Amino acid sequence: MILINPIIRLVNRNLTISINPGFIIWQILFPLIYIFVAGFAYTALIDSVPFGGKNLDYPAFLASGMIGFNIMNSTLISGIIIWNDRRHGMFEQIMSGPFTRTHYILSNIVTIGIIGLFSAALITAVGYPVFFDSVEFNIVTIPLIIFGSVVGAILFGSIASIISVKLRSSEGFNVIINTVFLFCAFASTAFYPVQGAPQPLATIFYLNPLSYLVDIIRAGIFGQVTDFVIIEMLLLVALASILFVIATKLLTKLDF
Amino acid sequence: MLCIETKDLRKKYASTVAVDGVDLQIESGQVFGFLGPNGAGKSTVIKLLTTLISPSNGKISVLGIDSSKHPLEIRKKIGVVLQQPSYEPTLSAEKSLEKYGMMWNIDKKIRKKRTEELLSAFGLEEIRKKKMDDLSIGQRRRVQVAREFMHDMELLFLDEPTVGLDPAARRKLLDFLREQVKNSGLTIFYTTHVLSEAEYLCDNIAIINNGKIMAVDSPSELKNRFGHEKTIKIHISKVSEELKSKLSIIPECQIKLEPEPTVIINSTKSEIVLMNILKILNDTNTKINDLSAIPTNLEEIFLKVVGDSN
Ligand SMILES: Nc1ncnc2c1ncn2[C@@H]1O[C@H](COP(=O)(O)OP(=O)(O)O)[C@@H](O)[C@H]1O
Numbered sequence: 001m002i003l004i005n006p007i008i009r010l011v012n013r014n015l016t017i018s019i020n021p022g023f024i025i026w027q028i029l030f031p032l033i034y035i036f037v038a039g040f041a042y043t044a045l046i047d048s049v050p051f052g053g054k055n056l057d058y059p060a061f062l063a064s065g066m067i068g069f070n071i072m073n074s075t076l077i078s079g080i081i082i083w084n085d086r087r088h089g090m091f092e093q094i095m096s097g098p099f100t101r102t103h104y105i106l107s108n109i110v111t112i113g114i115i116g117l118f119s120a121a122l123i124t125a126v127g128y129p130v131f132f133d134s135v136e137f138n139i140v141t142i143p144l145i146i147f148g149s150v151v152g153a154i155l156f157g158s159i160a161s162i163i164s165v166k167l168r169s170s171e172g173f174n175v176i177i178n179t180v181f182l183f184c185a186f187a188s189t190a191f192y193p194v195q196g197a198p199q200p201l202a203t204i205f206y207l208n209p210l211s212y213l214v215d216i217i218r219a220g221i222f223g224q225v226t227d228f229v230i231i232e233m234l235l236l237v238a239l240a241s242i243l244f245v246i247a248t249k250l251l252t253k254l255d256f
Numbered sequence: 257m258l259c260i261e262t263k264d265l266r267k268k269y270a271s272t273v274a275v276d277g278v279d280l281q282i283e284s285g286q287v288f289g290f291l292g293p294n295g296a297g298k299s300t301v302i303k304l305l306t307t308l309i310s311p312s313n314g315k316i317s318v319l320g321i322d323s324s325k326h327p328l329e330i331r332k333k334i335g336v337v338l339q340q341p342s343y344e345p346t347l348s349a350e351k352s353l354e355k356y357g358m359m360w361n362i363d364k365k366i367r368k369k370r371t372e373e374l375l376s377a378f379g380l381e382e383i384r385k386k387k388m389d390d391l392s393i394g395q396r397r398r399v400q401v402a403r404e405f406m407h408d409m410e411l412l413f414l415d416e417p418t419v420g421l422d423p424a425a426r427r428k429l430l431d432f433l434r435e436q437v438k439n440s441g442l443t444i445f446y447t448t449h450v451l452s453e454a455e456y457l458c459d460n461i462a463i464i465n466n467g468k469i470m471a472v473d474s475p476s477e478l479k480n481r482f483g484h485e486k487t488i489k490i491h492i493s494k495v496s497e498e499l500k501s502k503l504s505i506i507p508e509c510q511i512k513l514e515p516e517p518t519v520i521i522n523s524t525k526s527e528i529v530l531m532n533i534l535k536i537l538n539d540t541n542t543k544i545n546d547l548s549a550i551p552t553n554l555e556e557i558f559l560k561v562v563g564d565s566n
């Protein structure tokens with residue numbers, strides 16, 4: 001309780017300052033438009049994608065990838081919160097109040113976890129008609145989506161935090177964070193199947209944690225938990241832990 | 257009980273010693289002024305006392321709590337308005353107060369009530385719905401100070417809170433602070449480089465320069481202590497060699513040639529010194545153009561104390 005209560009209060013603040021119309025449009029409208037417009041437009045080019053023992057049609061493949069993409073995207077919030085707090089003096093203000101750095105870091109992770117889960121649920125719900133045919137809900141579906149949301153939030157949230165701690169100027173921050181996230185998005189299995197990609201690109205796809213995240217979520221939705229997916233889960237946890245430790249160290253060392 | 261106590265407090269940065277052996281003993285229930293020129297080390301002391309940074313050397317005890325052992329316990333009992341602005345750009349002034357109260361775990365009803373009281377006390381009613389991003393620097397500063405009164409505290413740190421405020425807002429804030437100390441027994445640690453403010457508001461004042469405390473006392477005691485030392489200026493027509501050599505045996509006086517020849521007396525017994533000098537001036541046939549005594553105020557003391565230490 002002693003640890004939880006201050007975190008909840010910081011999460012409350014984080015959500016209040018982050019959620020605004022612009023953010024909601026970016027988080028919800030963009031993925032939906034993408035699923036419906038691109039999903040169906042590209043069906044002519046990519047007709048089916050093998051996944052596990054199944055063949056998915058492209059809109060179903062894309063909609064499920066979009067969940068992972070959205071989880072990653074929502075973690076931008078954590079970078080933006082830290083960065084704004086430093087720029088507008090709120091980091092110092094919070095650190096001179098009834099909070100510790102651990103409270104601060106954990107509250108950011110919980111915030112993006114909540115936003116990630118919320119947008120994952122939303123895309124799942126509205127994407128449902130699209131991947132309806134291939135869906136194979138089972139006992140691990142929900143746990144896998146939650147696992148992906150939480151571990152993915154920690155992983156990408158830590159990346160965003162590291163960038164926001166390391167960069168002072170606003171141009172630098174925006175350019176770098178968008179470049180990193182855009183690269184992660186397009187060099188991953190979120191939008192395109194790895195099968196059609198040339199070998200070098202396919203290798204990059206699997207050096208990219210977003211691919212693991214997306215595969216895990218797809219495995220949950222389409223009921224195809226293979227050994228490979230289990231390895232991806234382990235890798236995701238390992239990477240998230242390492243990056244989280246680095247982000248925490250950097251935030252702890254941050255001077256005033 | 258001592259509210260703040262430090263022993264040989266030091267903070268070194270790579271190339272600067274920002275705080276250089278500060279010993280403080282501050283009693284509760286007063287406004288304690290921390291007065292010094294830019295770069296004196298005021299903000300660094302505040303950051304040390306509020307546990308934002310840790311000292312290179314020395315001990316800090318705030319409200320009887322050792323800052324190296326239980327910094328969070330200290331932070332739960334203090335309020336802090338730092339020198340730099342702090343605000344949530346997307347929130348309105350009103351919402352900023354309300355959310356800040358929430359962060360301090362203040363009950364919703366009390367939060368509402370305090371928000372209204374503070375908006376009125378700080379003259380913020382007209383801008384209550386405006387976003388922090390759209391406010392002027394002075395308006396933002398007022399919200400920042402008001403916000404700190406959303407929660408209960410025993411000790412409040414204010415780092416140059418009036419910078420950017422117009423005279424009316426400045427006076428309103430100082431009166432509000434005085435009222436708070438009187439009514440709730442709050443202790444305020446107040447830094448400023450504006451002397452008139454310190455004189456108006458503070459029960460005791462420490463003068464700091466180059467990271468060292470130069471003097472600590474009440475404003476009137478400071479005046480008494482340093483005020484005995486009066487300054488008398490005698491503007492004269494010319495400075496002859498004879499005059500120079502005769503004056504050189506009186507240590508309390510000095511001669512200045514620019515912008516005009518002047519003899520300056522600086523002494524606790526300036527009247528007696530003056531008699532001697534007038535005699536010398538007469539003996540050397542030096543004509544007196546003008547003679548003035550400078551009244552002692554805090555400004556003079558400040559400049560003198562700071563000047564001496566430089
Ligand atoms: N983070 C820092 N790194 C290096 N030097 C600093 C830092 N903070 C303050 N200083 C130096 O310490 C001295 C005291 O600064 P400060 O406490 O801000 O003075 P004041 O608040 O009285 O104007 C200055 O010379 C300043 O340049």
Ligand SMILES: [Mg+2]
Pocket residue numbers: 295298299300339415
């Ligand atoms: Mg300062």
